[in-house]
Amino acid sequence: MGPGPSDVHPRVLRAMSTPLVGHLDPSFIDIMNEVQELMRYAFRTDNKWTIPVSGTGSASMEAAIGNLVEPGDTMLVPTNGYFGGRMESMAERAGGEVVHVDAPWGEPLDPADVQDAFDEHQPDVFGFVHAETSTGVKQPGVPELTSIAHDHDALVVADTVTSLGGVELEVDDWGIDVAYSGPQKCLSCPPGASPLTLNDRAMDKVLSREKSPRSWYLDLSLLEGYWGDDRSYHHTAPITNVYAIREALRLVAEEGIEERWARHRRVAGALKAGVEAMGLGLNPEDEYWLPSLNAVLVPDGVDAGAAIDYVLDHYDLEIAGGLGALAGDIFRVGCMGHSARPENVSFLLTALGEALEAQGADVDPEAGFAAMREQLRQ
Numbered sequence: 115m116g117p118g119p120s121d122v123h124p125r126v127l128r129a130m131s132t133p134l135v136g137h138l139d140p141s142f143i144d145i146m147n148e149v150q151e152l153m154r155y156a157f158r159t160d161n162k163w164t165i166p167v168s169g170t171g172s173a174s175m176e177a178a179i180g181n182l183v184e185p186g187d188t189m190l191v192p193t194n195g196y197f198g199g200r201m202e203s204m205a206e207r208a209g210g211e212v213v214h215v216d217a218p219w220g221e222p223l224d225p226a227d228v229q230d231a232f233d234e235h236q237p238d239v240f241g242f243v244h245a246e247t248s249t250g251v252k253q254p255g256v257p258e259l260t261s262i263a264h265d266h267d268a269l270v271v272a273d274t275v276t277s278l279g280g281v282e283l284e285v286d287d288w289g290i291d292v293a294y295s296g297p298q299k300c301l302s303c304p305p306g307a308s309p310l311t312l313n314d315r316a317m318d319k320v321l322s323r324e325k326s327p328r329s330w331y332l333d334l335s336l337l338e339g340y341w342g343d344d345r346s347y348h349h350t351a352p353i354t355n356v357y358a359i360r361e362a363l364r365l366v367a368e369e370g371i372e373e374r375w376a377r378h379r380r381v382a383g384a385l386k387a388g389v390e391a392m393g394l395g396l397n398p399e400d401e402y403w404l405p406s407l408n409a410v411l412v413p414d415g416v417d418a419g420a421a422i423d424y425v426l427d428h429y430d431l432e433i434a435g436g437l438g439a440l441a442g443d444i445f446r447v448g449c450m451g452h453s454a455r456p457e458n459v460s461f462l463l464t465a466l467g468e469a470l471e472a473q474g475a476d477v478d479p480e481a482g483f484a485a486m487r488e489q490l491r492q
């Protein structure tokens with residue numbers, strides 16, 4: 115129950131033991147088509163350019179930014195968490211100028227600040243993090259942000275690594291031009307093949323670049339040869355990871371994407387109610403609480419690292435601490451995909467309650483259980 119990877123569903127593990135076929139085998143091409151269709155379903159998009167990028171979430175992130183940002187372009191990135199910083203590094207390496215829209219860690223972006231940043235800098239590309247894993251903040255009001263960007267003729271890139279398959283995400287309806295994600299969070303799939311989707315407008319920019327992107331491996335104009343109509347060799351696809359993500363996405367479709375969002379809200383809602391009734395706070399306001407990543411405030415006088423070690427040593431349960439500006443101030447408790455189950459919440463409350471009591475913190479685990487049960491009954 116850390117910030118990912120989450121527990122992998124047994125069906126996904128089983129799919130990974132399927133014997134290999136070649137990456138151009140007709141049966142594998144059928145699987146590629148199925149993966150792309152299922153991925154469109156999870157992203158809520160009709161984008162033709164919807165593919166799993168070989169590599170972890172950072173590979174799909176770099177494919178997005180490295181192809182969209184050309185030398186001399188300006189990219190607007192957020193400062194409200196760890197992964198906005200990674201966007202910045204990638205945009206700089208792509209030869210872009212970086213400008214910022216500021217918000218403190220633990221707060222979402224304010225549309226008025228985004229508007230001001232656009233008026234001041236006229237960026238070509240705007241990146242934001244829909245579900246910031248470092249702070250537990252969900253960015254609300256996405257359509258407002260994308261319409262500011264489109265009014266300024268910019269393209270929007272959304273980091274959906276910790277939202278895809280767990281938290282409401284509407285790529286087409288919200289006007290997101292490019293979204294990238296990772297498989298190891300709410301899809302409960304091992305890392306290795308990472309979802310990416312681009313609309314035609316974004317792909318037009320990518321295909322009309324003056325200079326090729328610096329990365330050959332992640333050049334979308336070349337990857338298009340394999341994942342587009344031709345199905346010709348670019349690099350050997352990670353066959354086993356493609357089997358895995360296909361099974362993970364089939365599980366999403368079987369459950370239904372809206373039902374899956376509702377399950378995350380319900381189970382993580384029980385976790386939230388439980389920790390709050392135990393006497394702990396959550397860092398973000400309720401309005402931008404992120405069900406898949408719960409940022410629980412560390413009580414005064416508690417050593418966060420020692421509590422995390424206690425939970426791992428005594429319960430074999432993984433949770434994480436804060437990063438950057440929130441280091442030592444929060445526990446990061448994931449509630450993602452196959453891990454988002456009531457029995458895990460109950461286990462977490464037991465383990466965390468005991469770890470905090472062991473340090474003399476004033477917590478009430480029984481009240482936490484009662485609130486959790488009440489929430490699950492609703």
Ligand SMILES: Cc1ncc(COP(=O)(O)O)c(C=O)c1O
Nearest residue numbers: 170171172197247273275276296
């Ligand atoms: C919001 C966000 N963006 C990007 C990444 C990078 O993904 P990966 O570590 O799989 O390369 C992560 C990983 O945790 C993340 O949480």
